[in-house]
Amino acid sequence: AQSVTQLDSQVPVFEEAPVELRCNYSSSVSVYLFWYVQYPNQGLQLLLKYLSGSTLVKGINGFEAEFNKSQTSFHLRKPSVHISDTAEYFCAVSASGNTGKLIFGQGTTLQVKP
Amino acid sequence: GAVVSQHPSRVICKSGTSVKIECRSLDFQATTMFWYRQFPKQSLMLMATSNEGSKATYEQGVEKDKFLINHASLTLSTLTVTSAHPEDSSFYICSAPRSGQGVDTQYFGPGTRLTVL
Numbered sequence: 587a588q589s590v591t592q593l594d595s596q597v598p599v600f601e602e603a604p605v606e607l608r609c610n611y612s613s614s615v616s617v618y619l620f621w622y623v624q625y626p627n628q629g630l631q632l633l634l635k636y637l638s639g640s641t642l643v644k645g646i647n648g649f650e651a652e653f654n655k656s657q658t659s660f661h662l663r664k665p666s667v668h669i670s671d672t673a674e675y676f677c678a679v680s681a682s683g684n685t686g687k688l689i690f691g692q693g694t695t696l697q698v699k700p
Numbered sequence: 701g702a703v704v705s706q707h708p709s710r711v712i713c714k715s716g717t718s719v720k721i722e723c724r725s726l727d728f729q730a731t732t733m734f735w736y737r738q739f740p741k742q743s744l745m746l747m748a749t750s751n752e753g754s755k756a757t758y759e760q761g762v763e764k765d766k767f768l769i770n771h772a773s774l775t776l777s778t779l780t781v782t783s784a785h786p787e788d789s790s791f792y793i794c795s796a797p798r799s800g801q802g803v804d805t806q807y808f809g810p811g812t813r814l815t816v817l
Contacts, residue, residue, distance in 0.1 A: 622808075629704075629793065629810040630744075676743060686797045686806060687734065690743040 588613040588679045592691035600699050601669055607662040607694045609677030619660040620678040620688065621651055630676065636660065647671070672698045703727055704796050706809035713784055714817055721779045721812045723750075723794030729774040730796035734806070735767075738791040750777040750794075784816045 593608040611617065618637050622630040634645025641653040651662045660677060677691040703726040713719050723733055731752045736744040748769055749757040756769035766788075768780040777796075781788055793811045 627810075630795075630808040632806075686732065687746055687749065688744075688795075688806070689746070692743045693741075 590691035598697045624674040704809040733777040
């Protein structure tokens, strides 16, 4: 079985500052890793995913994440945030090769202040 | 891009009634769809996997007789909350991997907010 822990429930940050949203996972098998964003009253949108290969993954809206197998982490980063990045961010995992069931972390609220 | 829709977006019902929520893949076929529920300020919890042409697979702790799932076609899955009670109030979200694109690529619907009075 897999599990995901997002270490911060809320992350306040000023506009144009860098941000890191932390995610750790647990799994006895190899996994796929995902970051999704949920804007208020909207569905989830995929930011980026790691399936295999390069451990540094670049996504949409200037976000990137690094897969660290030894630390079982998949932290999300952005060098300079905008007000429009204010949203809920979810880290998710699925066992590689399975039917696509996603296990989500608890979510992190990113609050970008002017 | 691929689009998944849900209908209705919001529904309010009386305790004891049944509510049907539709999930449609608008421009692609989906042999599998997933249903999640999300409580306020909490994460998404997988409820069940909807399979076209066969029975749904429910996660542990989810009552299959209460949450009826029917995958009627390659573009439509429905979730019926039977005899709804206030504790069933939640945000229900569906997702669908695009057939042929790999199950790692999923598209999420905008969600349905159910309020049971």
